[in-house]
Every structure is written in structure tokens, then in C-alpha cells.
Amino acid sequence: MGRTLSSALSWVLSLAIALTFATLVPLVAHSETYPSRPIRVIVPYSAGSGADITARQTMAKLSEFLGQNIIIENRPGTSAIVGTDAVAKAAPDGYTLLFGVTQHAINPTLQPKLPYDTLKDFVPVARVTDQPLYMAVNKALPGKNIAEVIEHIKAAPGKYNYASTGLGTSIHLAGAYFAWRAGVQMSHIPYTNASQTLVDLGSNEVQVLFYTYQPLVPQLQAGRIKILGSTGAARSAWAPDIPTMEEAGMPGFVMPAWHGVLAPAKTPPEIVGILEKALARVAQDPDYKKTIEPTGTDIYYAPSKEFGAFIESEIKRFGEILNRAGTKLP
Template identity: 40%
Template sequence: MVMTAQKDSRRAARRRLVQAVILASGWMLAVPAMAQSAGTQNWPSRPVRVVVPYPPGGVSDAVTRLVMQKLAERIGQPVVVENRPGANGMIGSDNVAKSAPDGYSLLVVVAAHAINPSLYQKMSYDPIRDLTGVSEIGRIPLLMVSSAQLPPKSVKELVSWGKAHPNQMTFASSGSGSGAHLAGELFSQGTGMTMTHVPYKGISPALPDLISGQVAVIFDSVQTMIPLAKAGKVRALAITNPRRWPAAPDVPTMAEAGYPNIMPSSWIGVLAPAKTPTAIVDRLSAELDAVVHAPDVQAKLIDYGIDPVGGKADQFQTFIKEEAERWASVVQKAGIKLD
């Protein structure tokens, strides 16, 4: 009887020990989750850093500062813009991709973010896996213009003329792999027309040759091209936007011109490191959407040549993936390689 009682006592002690270990383990697992939840609820409790992976003074930089000033007012914390240019945006993007996913490091990118994986074989981060979309600021349509020295006065006329004069069908760009280059390749592939790419070191050096008729076509921003078209130096054929542009209401959209599936355009938006808490991403997305849809911000974005979009985080992430796939196909067919 005594031995049985002792065994029962030892069993009871073991049960209590096991229960204590289980409780302690549960508490240890709960502490990080509780801390993360508290951090999410308290966000933002300090300034937020936003990296622009392009030089200061450009449109991307100006738009970022416009939007982030308004965001700071809404979240009650300073938003500090930091320029980290280089390697087609990859230096600054790598910095944010490797930052803590806590909502205090953000990134502003343009379409090159989704195109880079197709152009560069060696990247130190994965644009899709290591970063996640927060909110799209807007689309940046391109104006398709031709030299006023050439006969075609519409996109369809240009395609017909180009097929009849393949040796004269050239398009300029600001360099291999640039947005203007890929837009021209997409147009060539979409129309079945052979076009010869003529790269320049920037858009400015290309303009005299476009105006004189040395090159036939270029795709570039509405900011640059609308003044030239209004002056009669180039001919605006179409805009790569779902709707006509306020500053050029007589220029048809690419869909109106007969090519609804050829819509090369850039975009600008905000990303965060992957694994940033969903609650923080959703809060940021909602705040940025409100900023982008403010009338004064919309007016300034349009002045910059940007069609305001906004929207939710998951929508933007899906769009980025689709863009990466679309441009990968264009790059592969064109045989473009930059490294």
C-alpha cells in the first residue's frame, strides 16, 4: 500500500511538471505574438523612412515628397524621404528589401521595378518575394509621337507606312532597357511591324533627330512631348492611357487608335519589405489611397504627367506580378540583355 501511494505521488508530480512546462511554453510562444500585436497597434510611434531609389530632383522624387508630406499629416509622424540612386533603382530597393518589416522603411518605385528581373540576371534581392505592394500612386502614360516630317497622321497610317518602308521605320529611346525602348518593342511586336531601335544617352539628344525625321517614332512622357506637339515640331499619334489626357484632349488613346492591347506605360507606387504586418500594410494602403484621391494632390499629379490610381495593397501586388510577366515576354522576344 505504501509503495502504491508513493507511485501515485510520483505520477501526480510528473503530471504537474508536464503541465507547468506546457504552460510555460505557451507563454513563451505568446510573448512574441503579443509584442508584435502591440507594435502593430502602436504604429507609427516614430518617423517613417521612405527610400527613393532615383536621384533627387526628378519626377519620382517630386511626387514622393508631395505624397509623403500629406501622409505624414495623416499618420501624425514625420515621413523622411531618402534618395539612394543607382543601378536602375536596385541599390535603394535592395536596402529596403533587407530592412526590418516593421512599417518604418518604405520604398517608392516605378515600372523598372517589375522589368529589372528580365534585364538583369544577377540581382541581390527578388522584387516580388522580398517586397510587397502597399499602394499604387498612379500610372504614367506615354505619348506616341512621330516626326512631323513623315507622311502618317495616325497610328494605323504609321503601321501601314512602316510595313511599306521597313528600312525607315526607326524608333528612338533614352537607352537600351529604358521605358521608351520597351514601349517601342511592345508596339513592334503587337503590330507585326519591323522597327529598328536607335538608343540615345537620354531623351534630349534624341529630339533633334526626331524633329528632323532622322528617326520616325518615340514613346515618351506627356510632359516632354505635348509642348513639342503643340508647337508642330512632332505629331502626337496616341496616348497609352485608358482615357484622353486633359492637356491634349484631341489626341486619341491607343485603344481609340485601334490598338487596345498595346498600352505601354509606366507607374509609380509604394512598397514595403515582405512580411510587414498585414495590419500596418492595410493602414498605409488606406492612408495613401486617401492622399492620392485628395483633389489638390490629384491636380498636382496630373501636372506631373501622372494619372492618379490609389487602391488596395493586394491589388497593387497582383498588378506588379502581371507587369513582371508582361515585360518578361517582351524582353525575351526582343532579345534584350543588359548584363
């Protein structure tokens, strides 16, 4: 009987070990072989947009380090919600990722009935860039600096307006926040075509626009606009003569656009780790820096945990900005 009991216990122990090993092997094998096929990265904006350009530059280098093709899929619509939702509902296997932008942290306040949970349905992989917005004004608007421009706008309530590339975008919020902080009455003119926004700024159809640097350069070089300030936390190396909004007399006006990679919730930590480390290599690559900085973008790497905390803080911050500035849809 003792021998029978001993044999039974031995069999149970062997089975338990085998089952444990069987459970662990797929995880180990999964992480060791990932990625074994092309990765799809969804950009929730149209081809040729700033987010699309940055995504393609970043993913080209990531593809090189992972040794696997990365396919960019543009899924624009409803303030980035369409593409974001597609990732939230994708299989959590590391083969569908989101190239998230600032809008990801704005939408929870603007769109209370999102088809996904911004925090619970995604796992942050890494933040990769920081892209300041620049306050550009038509040359006909009097003032050599922001303080003088504000003084002039205050003297003519309702005469001037600020443009954006759509309701609820970070560009819209920057304009609304400026008007609120400056205490000026300005109308908001939303556009659906970014190129037309820039043309109308140059022709004085609109007077103020917060936008990324590189697309503003042609209008600047043509002498049609002035660039007075940056929403970055510090002056950019590629535009050192342009002061920050804080330096220009608006403390706390730090509102850069940002980009980062997110995966569906429940993506295995091993896969998230592989992507996180590969993106760290991308951020440190000198060729990547040479490629991305001329577009007016700064490299800003933050690992998964830090990026997650940052997103939570951004949701809170934009909620406060929206409430204070009274910026609701429309």
C-alpha cells in the first residue's frame, strides 16, 4: 500500500510539473520567436499627416531593429477614435499596434461615450517623440511679441480669430487655451484641410494658428506670417530663437504634441518588453535623429510604465484645460 501511495504521489507530482512546463513553454517560445510575421501599426490619421510621417519614420527604424516588416495602416475618422478602436478590439498578440498621439488623452473628456476605455483597453509600450506647437500669426497682426499681440487683440474684441485643423484637436485646444489665458475674445475657425488652414493664415483669412513648425516654414520664408512662441517645455535646438509660451509670459502654457506606441490590453509582457527595448534603440539611433528632427520633432523616449503614468496625467490635464477654457464640442 505504501508503495502504491508513493507511486501515486510521484505520478501526481510529475503531472503537475509537466503541466506547469507546458504552460510556461508557449510564453517563452512566444517571446523568443516574436515577431515571426509582419506587424501592423494603425495610425488614426490620414496619410501625409504629421502623425503619419512621424509613424513611418519611427517604424522604418523599428522594423530594422526587429528584423521584421511593419505595415502602416491609416484609419482616420472621428478625432482618431476609429483607428484607436480598431486596436482596442484587435488580438493582443503584438501584431496590431497603435501609433497614439495627444488626441488619445483629449478624447476621454471630449467624447464621454468612447467605444473603448482609454486606460483599461490598452497597454502603453513607449513614448517616442515630443512635438511642440508654434504660435503663428499673420504678419498684418500688429505686435513683435506675444504680449503686444495680446494687447492689440484685446483692443478689438471679436475682430480676430484662431484656426484649427478640427474640433477637439490639440491645435484647437492650444488656440482655446491661449484665448482663455490671454483674456481675449476670438472666434474659432475649424478646418478639415490642413493645407488650406496654412494658406488662409498666410492670406489673413485667419490670424492665429498653433501648429507644428515645419509646415509653417514656407509661409514664414515668404514673409506672410510671424512665429512668436512655442508650446514646448524648452526651446528647440532647431528653433533656438523662438521663446516658449512660458518665457513669453504665460506660465504653465506647455502643450506639445506627443507620439507613442500602444498595444491592446492583455498583450503578453514579454512582447511589450521586446517592443519597449527596440524603441529605446530607435530613440538612441543617430540616423533616426537626423531623419526626425528636421520635421520639427524632438525625440522623447519614455518606457512603458512612465508612458502609462504620463497618459493618465495628460487625461487629467486636458480635462482641466477643457473645463477652464469652456471648450466643449463644438
